[in-house]
Amino acid sequence: MYTGRMSTEERLIRSTRELLWERGYVGTSPRAILERAGVGQGSMYHHFKGKPDLALAAIRRTAEELRAEVEAVLTGPGTPYERIEGYLRRERDVLRGCPVGRLTMDPDIVASDALRAPVDETLDAIRERLAGIVEEGKEQGEFPSSLDGEEIAAAILATVQGGYVLARASGSPGAFDAGVRGLLALLAPHRPA
Amino acid sequence: MYTGRMSTEERLIRSTRELLWERGYVGTSPRAILERAGVGQGSMYHHFKGKPDLALAAIRRTAEELRAEVEAVLTGPGTPYERIEGYLRRERDVLRGCPVGRLTMDPDIVASDALRAPVDETLDAIRERLAGIVEEGKEQGEFPSSLDGEEIAAAILATVQGGYVLARASGSPGAFDAGVRGLLALLAPHRPA
């Protein structure tokens, strides 16, 4: 990525993405965005209608990227359990939290259908993808057929999103990892009844 | 609760608690606090050193209350599984999120050891309480002895905290409930292997 060669518009989007992740929507000011991007006030209002418009572009970009990363981990070889394990254990900067999920704690995001939509769609897509994998595992006998794919998928995604909360509260990734291990133990094939 | 008879200090704390829950720390201004409490600027700076000091008092109060509520649900009759189920299914206004957990997404809270401490302590206490109950369940044979109490407790608390994220993203409590059902299915005693 050649930062120096990025267009002004791209610099604005990148700077906004970083700040939304670090400080959320209400905690991110146009001034801070411009400062980090190294551009003047006018450029932002030339390329975007305002803060919400720029934030929407930034959120969409972040959402796309997350979906692609998750898809990469969930696709490929391995049993359903192994692919879910790969998702749960994938490399993360746990203390930074989820760049998409964290937006749900932002009052202005939740209050706006437009801003909330990409967040909702992204988490929903990941949930659906996980649910399909759980169903695969049921067919293959790796998971009990009594389980509901949608419900297990919700539990998996919630464990990840909540793991960030616990980790950030304590200032260390330990609780995230513990929750993941706990969930994997409950999901583990052939575990003692 | 006799709002009309509350002291000015109590009115400030109550108003701050509400706003922290609704809008978080960065989204809550002294002005909004005073307006909602119906007091003037000076009163706040008489009783508290400033916004962080008032927020700390509010957070401590909310944390105390949450711990008491959780303790009430987790204490009492029923097997360990049943008490955990009671905790997971307890009445909640899911879309409002957790008044303590949501603070972990606030950059200024996480950046301050003083403000983060009550959040950390509260979530940690709940986790420890859950872990003990899981251990009880292992002793009684309700849960497999292969499970780690601390890890299962982390998974349970994470499912709750992450459930709020999923629910708020979609604007409906459905995903929270689904995650809870999924986790309960995984925890259920005597389930088919």
Next chain:
DNA sequence: GTCTATACGGTGATAGAC
């Protein structure tokens, strides 16, 4: 397309009258 100048209301805090 990018910049600086300007605007108006909000933020967080202090001073001092009552």
Next chain:
DNA sequence: GTCTATCACCGTATAGAC
């Protein structure tokens, strides 16, 4: 103890020069 007045700075947006 509570109020209003005041303050310097920030948040968000517009206008208009280059």
